[in-house]
Amino acid sequence: TPHPGEFRRLAPDLLDLLARDRAGAALELSQRSGCIVVLKGHATVTALPLGVCFYNTSGNQGLSKAGSGDVLTGLMTSLLAQGYIPEVAAPAAVFLHGLAADLALADLKNARAVTPEIILSYLVPAFRQVGW
Structure with missing residues (x-):
């Protein structure tokens, strides 16, 4: 990544x-x-x-912070551990990671507030939005 x-x-x-x-x-x-x-x-x-x-069509400048890529890698790894093939897990994780950041920005209204910890907290709503 x-x-x-x-x-x-x-x-x-x-x-x-x-x-x-x-x-x-x-x-x-x-x-x-x-x-x-x-x-x-x-x-x-x-x-x-x-x-x-x-x-990828999701995501915003809040993802440019240190640690954001670690969240992405962890998300990819979790999808792989659930049995998704790499060709599905990688682009799905990228989209969901960006969507979580977009949902956070919509709520917080400030990209500086979108930290890796905040992105983690918005992963469940991102999964729900796509029907997972």
């Missing part, structure tokens, strides 16, 4: 591609490594080694 700065360290040879095509860079790293790559940032991209990209 790299953000662009971490991605640059993972794949320095893909910097030009990253600058012009985030999804293309994530997909290239995913296919090269055989791993699912979640390139965090505005419109987070989830790239699967089989050549598919998901573009």
Whole structure:
């Protein structure tokens, strides 16, 4: 789950591609490594080694805080532990993580108030909103 700065360290040879095509860079790293790559940032991209990209539509600037990625990773891990396949768990976790942040921002009206702890507290409402 790299953000662009971490991605640059993972794949320095893909910097030009990253600058012009985030999804293309994530997909290239995913296919090269055989791993699912979640390139965090505005419109987070989830790239699967089989050549598919998901573009996330949820989330806000409150997710840019330290620790937010740890919440995302924990959410992905929990979905995997429940038996969801990685190709479902990764994009679902990204969406639910962003939705929890969106619900928090709607209530709190201030992105600075959207902390990792707050995001955790909004995961249950996010799951309920999507019918899980």
